[in-house]
Amino acid sequence: xxxxxxxxxxxxxxxxxxxxARTVFVGVGIPNIACNLAIRTGNPGLALIYxxxxxxxxxxRLPLSIGDPTLVTGSTAVMPMNDLFMYYLQGGLVDVxxxxxxxxxRFGNLNSTVVGSDYTHPKVRLPGSGGxxxxxxxxxxxxxxxxxxxxxxxxxxxxxxxPGFLGGRAExxxxxxxxxxxxxxxTDRCLLDFHPETGEMRLAALYPGSTxxxxxxxxxxxxxxxPEVGEVAPPSAEELRIMREELDPSGLYRG
Amino acid sequence: xxxxxxxxxxxxxxxxxDGATLxxxxxxxxxxxxxxxxIIRQQKRDLTLCRLTPDVIxxxxxxxxxxxxxxxxxxxxxxxxxxxxxxxxxxKGIPRPLEIEEYTHFGMIGRYTAGAAKLPFFPLRSNTxxxxxxxxxxxxxxxxxxxxxxxxxxxxxxNPDVAIIHAPRCDRSGNTQFWGLMGMQKEVAFAxxxxxxVVEEVVDEAVIRADPNRTLIPDLIVDAxxxxxxxxxxxxxxxxxxxxxxxxxxxxxxxKEVEPTAQWLDEWVYSLPDRPAYLKKLGAETLxxxxxxxxxxxxxxxxxxx
Numbered sequence: 001x002x003x004x005x006x007x008x009x010x011x012x013x014x015x016x017x018x019x020x021a022r023t024v025f026v027g028v029g030i031p032n033i034a035c036n037l038a039i040r041t042g043n044p045g046l047a048l049i050y051x052x053x054x055x056x057x058x059x060x061r062l063p064l065s066i067g068d069p070t071l072v073t074g075s076t077a078v079m080p081m082n083d084l085f086m087y088y089l090q091g092g093l094v095d096v097x098x099x100x101x102x103x104x105x106r107f108g109n110l111n112s113t114v115v116g117s118d119y120t121h122p123k124v125r126l127p128g129s130g131g132x133x134x135x136x137x138x139x140x141x142x143x144x145x146x147x148x149x150x151x152x153x154x155x156x157x158x159x160x161x162x163p164g165f166l167g168g169r170a171e172x173x174x175x176x177x178x179x180x181x182x183x184x185x186x187t188d189r190c191l192l193d194f195h196p197e198t199g200e201m202r203l204a205a206l207y208p209g210s211t212x213x214x215x216x217x218x219x220x221x222x223x224x225x226x227p228e229v230g231e232v233a234p235p236s237a238e239e240l241r242i243m244r245e246e247l248d249p250s251g252l253y254r255g
Numbered sequence: 256x257x258x259x260x261x262x263x264x265x266x267x268x269x270x271x272x273d274g275a276t277l278x279x280x281x282x283x284x285x286x287x288x289x290x291x292x293x294i295i296r297q298q299k300r301d302l303t304l305c306r307l308t309p310d311v312i313x314x315x316x317x318x319x320x321x322x323x324x325x326x327x328x329x330x331x332x333x334x335x336x337x338x339x340x341x342x343x344x345x346x347k348g349i350p351r352p353l354e355i356e357e358y359t360h361f362g363m364i365g366r367y368t369a370g371a372a373k374l375p376f377f378p379l380r381s382n383t384x385x386x387x388x389x390x391x392x393x394x395x396x397x398x399x400x401x402x403x404x405x406x407x408x409x410x411x412x413x414n415p416d417v418a419i420i421h422a423p424r425c426d427r428s429g430n431t432q433f434w435g436l437m438g439m440q441k442e443v444a445f446a447x448x449x450x451x452x453v454v455e456e457v458v459d460e461a462v463i464r465a466d467p468n469r470t471l472i473p474d475l476i477v478d479a480x481x482x483x484x485x486x487x488x489x490x491x492x493x494x495x496x497x498x499x500x501x502x503x504x505x506x507x508x509x510x511k512e513v514e515p516t517a518q519w520l521d522e523w524v525y526s527l528p529d530r531p532a533y534l535k536k537l538g539a540e541t542l543x544x545x546x547x548x549x550x551x552x553x554x555x556x557x558x559x560x561x
Contacts (some may be wrong), residue, residue, distance in 0.1 A: 028334055034539075039363065051360060052282050052283060052436050052438075053268070053282070053436055053438070054436070064333075064334035064335075064498070065283050065333035065498070065500075066283070066333065066334075067282050067436055067498075068283070069435065069436075069491055069493050069498065069547070070400070072493055073493075073550050078434075078436065078437070080437045080439070080441055080471075081307075081437070081438055082365075082439070082442060083366055089361075090361075090380050113357075113387075119386075120390075121346075125342055125345060126330075127329050128328060128330035128357055128359075129328060129329065129357075129359040129385070129387065130308070130328060130329035130331075131329075131359065131360040131361065132383050133359040133361075133387065134359055134360070134379070134380065134381035137381055137383065137384070159386045160386045161385060161386070161387070161523065162385030163383070175383050177383070177384070181392065240401060247558070
């Protein structure tokens with residue numbers, strides 16, 4: 001039994017993947033904590049961008065929503081949403097974006113619209129794109145934070161809300177999308193990446209205590225495995241201290 | 256200068272006829288619940304409701320049966336979960352069927368922007384590769400007439416019949432100033448045929464003229480002004496009051512079933528005559544809880560040029 005939660009591990013891993021980014025497009029919850037952890041553990045210049053129209057947010061409390069007033073006070077810039085989407089996102093100023101989804105497929109396509117194959121009579125109606133579709137197309141690279149589950153990791157998503165590599169890297173490239181697309185998927189058991197040529201999802205590194213079999217058991221398709229599967233270091237004492245004492249003392253998102 | 260100040264009751268009677276296409280925007284902040292509640296009280300019907308994030312405001316309006324159609328880009332109770340009344344209407348036709356028309360955020364932003372600029376469409380790097388265009392015939396592509404001949408996604412203009420826009424302050428003719436999250440308030444105002452401004456306070460014209468950079472909406476396009484302090488509760492107005500997050504969490508539970516939803520509407524909307532009565536019922540304690548401390552900006556020097 002480890003002395004940290006799966007969420008704390010995911011936050012730590014996400015933060016490490018933000019260490020050389022200048023700007024990050026971020027939501028609330030785990031992504032927000034991961035960005036603030038990255039700022040405190042080696043990337044003090046990382047600027048948070050929220051789709052609500054904020055650049056350089058420095059939230060003084062944990063925001064419940066991406067439009068929380070704490071994101072405005074003390075930020076670098078607040079702007080109408082079309083400035084943000086046109087000039088910051090579409091203008092190519094977002095290095096990394098953090099996205100989650102109800103379904104992720106083999107090529108990193110994300111579904112947050114409907115579960116079930118009939119759009120008009122879905123099994124479950126999800127929120128829809130919000131800004132996720134244009135983020136997936138325009139942000140420099142995408143970090144996806146999603147817990148492993150057979151219902152979530154499936155061969156083909158029911159609905160492509162946010163394009164990953166579509167049917168493979170070549171298909172995305174043909175559409176000349178400005179962003180490079182999916183970079184990593186940060187799960188609760190392992191780190192996944194995408195084959196440099198095909199764009200197929202692969203097991204890249206295991207978390208302490210997980211095995212290839214454990215991971216495969218939670219994925220709804222035959223998961224490719226990278227030639228050399230690494231091991232991800234657990235959260236350091238300092239990472240845990242910052243998360244627990246400074247970023248989420250109530251444990252709202254770490255639990 | 257014409258005085259455009261009227262009551263919320265008059266504003267809704269005059270500018271929100273049955274069947275209207277209505278936009279009450281505001282991204283998390285500046286969401287005019289006061290207007291929504293008056294529309295519910297007056298039992299308006301067959302509205303087409305436009306908003307990026309329908310939020311609890313449209314969940315309430317749809318639960319009350321005011322809407323025929325919803326145009327949107329993110330269907331959720333922000334930071335909480337589902338919008339159950341919207342889902343009941345879409346999935347089960349309760350209390351009446353609801354047609355939906357779905358875009359991405361950038362798609363909706365582009366629609367208002369094209370509407371405001373009186374352009375036939377707005378091009379954007381989105382939608383491509385997603386399944387949304389297959390389910391929304393309004394999302395199309397055009398080929399650039401320039402050398403690269405790029406195929407780019409386009410969305411049609413959106414020109415609501417009326418926009419109801421919450422703001423911190425305006426003068427008596429409707430010159431309106433914003434700070435905090437601006438959402439799409441400016442674009443939706445310019446895009447709409449009629450504009451009703453709802454403010455926390457009306458200030459002297461001199462206050463507006465002392466800081467013209469903050470004026471996003473000019474009197475030119477404003478039909479009426481309603482003064483309704485705390486009119487955006489449970490959303491917020493930067494510097495005036497905080498978002499009432501416990502309310503949003505509570506709605507997330509209550510709205511799961513028809514009965515408690517209807518009960519809330521009875522208690523907080525139908526049984527009350529107007530917004531002041533709502534605030535009285537809400538109580539001084541809640542309003543005090545939502546009051547932020549001060550964070551003042553440094554004044555800027557515009558200079559005197561004579």
